[in-house]
Amino acid sequence: MKIKTLALCFIAGSVALPMALAAQTATSSFGNNVVNSNITAAEVEAAQKAWGEALIAISKTYDERGLAAAKALANNVLDSAYGYNSGPVLFKPTLTHGAQTFRTTKAGALAYFVGGDSAFPNDSGFALKGWRGYAFQNAAVRINGNQALTMGKVMLTGTDGKVTTVDKTWAFEKDDAGKVRIVLHHSSLPYSPPK
Amino acid sequence: MKIKTLALCFIAGSVALPMALAAQTATSSFGNNVVNSNITAAEVEAAQKAWGEALIAISKTYDERGLAAAKALANNVLDSAYGYNSGPVLFKPTLTHGAQTFRTTKAGALAYFVGGDSAFPNDSGFALKGWRGYAFQNAAVRINGNQALTMGKVMLTGTDGKVTTVDKTWAFEKDDAGKVRIVLHHSSLPYSPPK
Amino acid sequence: MKIKTLALCFIAGSVALPMALAAQTATSSFGNNVVNSNITAAEVEAAQKAWGEALIAISKTYDERGLAAAKALANNVLDSAYGYNSGPVLFKPTLTHGAQTFRTTKAGALAYFVGGDSAFPNDSGFALKGWRGYAFQNAAVRINGNQALTMGKVMLTGTDGKVTTVDKTWAFEKDDAGKVRIVLHHSSLPYSPPK
Amino acid sequence: MKIKTLALCFIAGSVALPMALAAQTATSSFGNNVVNSNITAAEVEAAQKAWGEALIAISKTYDERGLAAAKALANNVLDSAYGYNSGPVLFKPTLTHGAQTFRTTKAGALAYFVGGDSAFPNDSGFALKGWRGYAFQNAAVRINGNQALTMGKVMLTGTDGKVTTVDKTWAFEKDDAGKVRIVLHHSSLPYSPPK
Numbered sequence: 001m002k003i004k005t006l007a008l009c010f011i012a013g014s015v016a017l018p019m020a021l022a023a024q025t026a027t028s029s030f031g032n033n034v035v036n037s038n039i040t041a042a043e044v045e046a047a048q049k050a051w052g053e054a055l056i057a058i059s060k061t062y063d064e065r066g067l068a069a070a071k072a073l074a075n076n077v078l079d080s081a082y083g084y085n086s087g088p089v090l091f092k093p094t095l096t097h098g099a100q101t102f103r104t105t106k107a108g109a110l111a112y113f114v115g116g117d118s119a120f121p122n123d124s125g126f127a128l129k130g131w132r133g134y135a136f137q138n139a140a141v142r143i144n145g146n147q148a149l150t151m152g153k154v155m156l157t158g159t160d161g162k163v164t165t166v167d168k169t170w171a172f173e174k175d176d177a178g179k180v181r182i183v184l185h186h187s188s189l190p191y192s193p194p195k
Numbered sequence: 196m197k198i199k200t201l202a203l204c205f206i207a208g209s210v211a212l213p214m215a216l217a218a219q220t221a222t223s224s225f226g227n228n229v230v231n232s233n234i235t236a237a238e239v240e241a242a243q244k245a246w247g248e249a250l251i252a253i254s255k256t257y258d259e260r261g262l263a264a265a266k267a268l269a270n271n272v273l274d275s276a277y278g279y280n281s282g283p284v285l286f287k288p289t290l291t292h293g294a295q296t297f298r299t300t301k302a303g304a305l306a307y308f309v310g311g312d313s314a315f316p317n318d319s320g321f322a323l324k325g326w327r328g329y330a331f332q333n334a335a336v337r338i339n340g341n342q343a344l345t346m347g348k349v350m351l352t353g354t355d356g357k358v359t360t361v362d363k364t365w366a367f368e369k370d371d372a373g374k375v376r377i378v379l380h381h382s383s384l385p386y387s388p389p390k
Numbered sequence: 391m392k393i394k395t396l397a398l399c400f401i402a403g404s405v406a407l408p409m410a411l412a413a414q415t416a417t418s419s420f421g422n423n424v425v426n427s428n429i430t431a432a433e434v435e436a437a438q439k440a441w442g443e444a445l446i447a448i449s450k451t452y453d454e455r456g457l458a459a460a461k462a463l464a465n466n467v468l469d470s471a472y473g474y475n476s477g478p479v480l481f482k483p484t485l486t487h488g489a490q491t492f493r494t495t496k497a498g499a500l501a502y503f504v505g506g507d508s509a510f511p512n513d514s515g516f517a518l519k520g521w522r523g524y525a526f527q528n529a530a531v532r533i534n535g536n537q538a539l540t541m542g543k544v545m546l547t548g549t550d551g552k553v554t555t556v557d558k559t560w561a562f563e564k565d566d567a568g569k570v571r572i573v574l575h576h577s578s579l580p581y582s583p584p585k
Numbered sequence: 586m587k588i589k590t591l592a593l594c595f596i597a598g599s600v601a602l603p604m605a606l607a608a609q610t611a612t613s614s615f616g617n618n619v620v621n622s623n624i625t626a627a628e629v630e631a632a633q634k635a636w637g638e639a640l641i642a643i644s645k646t647y648d649e650r651g652l653a654a655a656k657a658l659a660n661n662v663l664d665s666a667y668g669y670n671s672g673p674v675l676f677k678p679t680l681t682h683g684a685q686t687f688r689t690t691k692a693g694a695l696a697y698f699v700g701g702d703s704a705f706p707n708d709s710g711f712a713l714k715g716w717r718g719y720a721f722q723n724a725a726v727r728i729n730g731n732q733a734l735t736m737g738k739v740m741l742t743g744t745d746g747k748v749t750t751v752d753k754t755w756a757f758e759k760d761d762a763g764k765v766r767i768v769l770h771h772s773s774l775p776y777s778p779p780k
Binding site for chain 2: 432435438536
Binding site: 087088089090091092094095096097098101102104122139140142144145146147149150151152153167169171173183184186188189190191192193 | 282283284285286287289290291292293296297299317334335337339340341342344345346347348362364366368378379381383384385386387388
């Protein structure tokens, strides 16, 4: 979203022209006069990593500074990393069920992450469970305009070193300010076939 | 994607003009000269309904005409209703797990729906299980260009009247030909808390 | 961008189901849980009309209240109706030429509309020229996501009743806040063949 | 639009994990499982260059092989480089005027480029005028999804070495097959102020 003075660059073709042509020195003939609202694979990976870091930060904050601090942090994470500011987010957390399966509002998402909301009595605070590490195993990505879809496995490591694996789908959307936000999040425990 | 002759329509403003203005007779001042690649909520609902109808059609075909006919139909459904023609589809079926959780290729999707593929030994054919009815309970939709995201519960009814409920996320994409295709599909059994 | 409580609506299919299904009462099965960032033909027409009204308002303000008031109004119009806030706008006004043909910055656009900027010595203030009426004759529109392209003739009527016709191309973009902005504007006098 | 086998790549964070993590060897964690429908600045520049080359090729073909060959080539260029296959193209050629200013149909575009169509009696064949060189001076580009907007000056050189400059706006759109097409083209002679 940068504005710069006109970069005079040329693409010239075919024959020796009688006019003097400036050499093409910029990366592209558009110089810095480029507005590009599309999301990139690198931005998607950075957003996934930021989600993992945020989860761990909430866990550590809870262990070190208590629930109020963890809740404040989770609130900030939801404001900046999710798209509730633009309307309902399609969020199906791992451990929700029944009438409260989907958390299309920020209040519902916050309850899931840190618990303590009497309106969501089954929530015990997923982000408070001592998470210390994360890893992503992406199956594929589809990028379309300012939106990207990812699906894969996410491995979360607890304080005891135990790894929890979930199947996770995300849609990320880059807003006008260039901020990448989660607008869809479906997480589920792996299917366990009957023995 | 229609081409028609130029419709002369006007939006005029502010003051009585000395020029003769044609009356605005068309729905819009663009007449039929409109190209619109965006997807609509109605198209999304139609695609959901088509998915339900296709599942039931495969089940009934299997019961009435056998596996080969069901497999041929499932193959056609995957060709027309999913986006494998444009690259990997982000598909996490309800009952897959482990290394074969994600079915980014058409072969993997076909194996899931009708089974009988030695490369996918755990697949028993989800679409063959006697489905006779479906219902959708959408939590929300987000529409962005030619792509729409939905999340909600899907209820499938078997021949015995038993209802199976799943949590389902879809991304639908409308292609250049106006065909709406599933490019992301995450289905999971509802979380069941430990008793 | 509205958030509402979950509307439970269903699409059901194929057979009489043993489960009770709620009647589909909302316009769509998504109820009010819809986020749609796409631009519509109606929004494009409204933005064209707003451009015409703004031009006339600047002209009248100049005639009735002088240059400073007209300049302040033009500044507001550029802030709200054009996309300079997101980067360079592709603006080729009708009467510019040479090295200052393109006005990719707001300063350049303001100079064109109200003049009086020594950095743009050829600008005499296009919006100050007594415009009293406008009419659009759109040739076609192409809509793609949050962006729409229009091309057509625009007829502007002066205080003397004389009509000036230009060939005009616009690209409109709807931002995150739902505001439609001009991000491309190419205006040119009709070609006049040599006699 | 490529399908490849699942690349297992990881982004891992925060702490040494007790699980073995594969090294990240691919360019991104998505490996080759990427579908990206967005247009790039490089694709836009290539499409501009292709337009210049095509214009010169039509001119040379006319000079060397005559009108029928030039018309056949122009027809192919319109089929592959313009978006008439998807509906009306917003095309305002440099030298058109009056009721035939806009060429939203392929027939109108072909008439402009090679003439000889009694339905467009004022067209003398712009592409037949001995063009031998081209150069672009882009003012800016705006990229949004599969669509890009450019504006700038285009300099065309004739057989006599004389350079004709036009102000030109293009919208390019990348289709499902990855082909970049012109869907909007506004060309105008530079404004010449009264002496």
